[in-house]
Amino acid sequence: MTRGTALEIIQNERLQNLNWFDDHNIKPNEVGISERANKWKVYTSDERANPISEKEFQTEGEALENFIKRLRAFNKSLL
Template identity: 45%
Template sequence: MTLEEAKKIIDKENYKYYNLFEDRPLKENEVGICKNDNGWKVFTTDERASIVTNSVVEFNNESDALDRFMKRVATEKILYNDNDEDNK
């Protein structure tokens, strides 16, 4: 997956709980992706906006990192019931 493909899916699905390459400070209960000296890192944050240690997965290429990131971001529809008509 490419960054542009990921952005299109995020826009189309109207995902809210993510942080794409740390474009802003971390928020609580979101999925993040960032690049560091060792490659790419995908993680989740807790209710205090801290990175959950056991949630961190590192990758040596952006495509695999974006695939994992998007799979985690997609779970928000399940976790937060964004498809539920009562929440609209």
């Protein structure tokens, strides 16, 4: 998956509660993705804005796939 594809999915499915490559400080109850030294991390934050269930990936594509999967699940739970 590419960043462009991920952004299309986010827009088309109106996914919310996300932190796209550290575009803001971590907020409570969101799914985030970040990059550091050619490694990508996907996490979910708890009600106190602490990152939990972090997973590190070697490729951006794998990280984006996991990010979208978590984001879809998280948004579904909000319905």
